[in-house]
Amino acid sequence: MSKELIRLVNCQMAFDDEIVLDDINLYFNDKEFLTLLGPSGCGKTTTLRIIGGFLKPTNGDVLFDGERINDVPPHKRKVNTVFQKYALFPHLDVYENVAFGLRIAKLSEDEIDERVTDMLEIVSLKGFENRKVSQLSGGQQQRVAIARALVNRPKVLLLDEPLGALDLRLRKDMQNELKRIQQAMGITFIYVTHDQEEALSMSDTVVVMDKGRIQQIGTPEDIYNEPKNAFVADFIGESNILDGVMLEDRLVKFFGRKFKCVDAGFEKNEPVDVVIRPEDIDIVPPDDGHLCGTVTSVTFKGVHYDTIVDFKGFKWLIQTTDFHEVGSYIGIRLEPEDIHIMHKSEYSGMFGDYSSYSAEYDEMDDPELYLEGEPDEAEDSAEGGEDEE
């Protein structure tokens, strides 16, 4: 598990003076399921293409098993790729698509047959051998693409948003399927996605990227529970992000009140971002609350209600299984472990305010638009909150 297989050293990538990857340092362990996660345009696909050999980094090195492979062409690398739009060969049937790499490697007909048959069984496509690619559904094409790559027994499989085109149900099934295949075959998966849920549920390690830079590397739990900055906190799950001041270790002040927390190692009176996850907040009667506010909107989400509560002009998202009427006055309690403290970053003030809440917050189809539309409003209400102090 711990043996290092691929390493990117100070990798920079520029297209016509536009830097899309900036000083990436990253290593990939053998047999690891690593996910590159970020909004579109963050550089995750570029990173994948550098590993696959389709792009040469403008600066920096790519190492495979300790050897520099910058100049090794794709067909000589021990990695295979599952492409975003599958890129199956339309002139070949399912069998020949899967056998493609083996034929290039000039394996014997018997061995090709055995490996292709085995592989089609693994991806549950037995009996589809002679189908034309165009006759397959999206999910089936996707599995052919996986089989076509895996049949070559690569050391590393690169997957570029392979589930992007599938519907939700199929995507869930394929997530489990991919995880199972990865564990069964014991190879490294490097997976690119913009879907945070996908990343959390499948990965051993998640690398969160934005603007060509790595924002955070960690296990899914780390990334969710200990986000490093406002971008990560907002991109992974939902977060209320507030301005606060760290008075001393394990004591933070926001909304004019002091709260105990579990974080330490900040400077005295350092301004910080305070993250409170919507599902960690307990709603109590106003008299028992640390903070009190008015419910302004409730949306039923199935498992829980998304409840928007106005605290002194700053709106929080609270996820609760209890229904609270719009207009009702409620209190909340925050336990020390519900509060997570982050250093200020370039993303401070851009995320974590639900004043412009819409029920569709989960579907960040156009993250660019989202990023552009958000900052102004967030700043306004953050200021409003401070005025009250």
Add this chain to the structure above:
Amino acid sequence: MKSKSLAAPYLVWMVLFTVIPLAIVAYYAFTDSQTGQFTLENVSNIGNYMPILIKSIWLALISSVICLIIGYPVAYFIAGCDEILQRFLYMLVMLPMCISFLLRTLAWVALTEDTGIINNIITALGMEPLPLIRNNGAVVLGMVYNYLPYMIMPLYTVIMKIDRNLVEAAEDLGCNGTNVFKRVIFPLSVPGIISGFTMVFVPAVSTFYISQKLGSSGTTLIGDVIESQFKTAYNPNLGAALSLVLMVMIFICIGVMNRFGDDEEVITL
């Protein structure tokens, strides 16, 4: 319903100028020129012209193959250039077609005649003049020159449309440049080869002007025979029968070529 009515003008056009004329051709082919009675004589007379028919097909085939050999690398090259260069080169390929077909063929006569430009240069250099005209080679040259753009255009279109991702996928699966071409690009360009081949072969097999200007009495093609039946021999019934047979032959040739396209085994090897 709506799409049907949109197609109506063309349907009328086709009936008026394709179906009815074909019926007339068929009528002439099977009737006697004097009496107008039904007869198979015209069709059975075609046996006399078999050598010419075979020669026409043969020369058209050679021309098509040469066009393919010249045209494929050109189309492949153009499709690989950046967009502006692509448009420029494509225009260059099309350019000769903006000049009259007759004029271009006559230009070749001026070039290749025994006392033409090329031979004048050769004799000026003190060498014997070359027999550049009035032979099969000259006719093939004329066909290749005139019909080459028809080969390049469909090939270019098909090659250009091949998904770049497929090339990357092939590289990813271990293909070097040669293998990418052999196993992905070439098989996927077969439709372009077929349509280019058809577009060169069909006009080449029925041409008469090229063979008249660049050929000799020994290179009379089936197109020439048909023309003479209408213009000089004045036997339109035989001309109609010959046209009909030529049409059937062309259909057979196209059918054979399309069979190649359907057969996956042939493509991948």
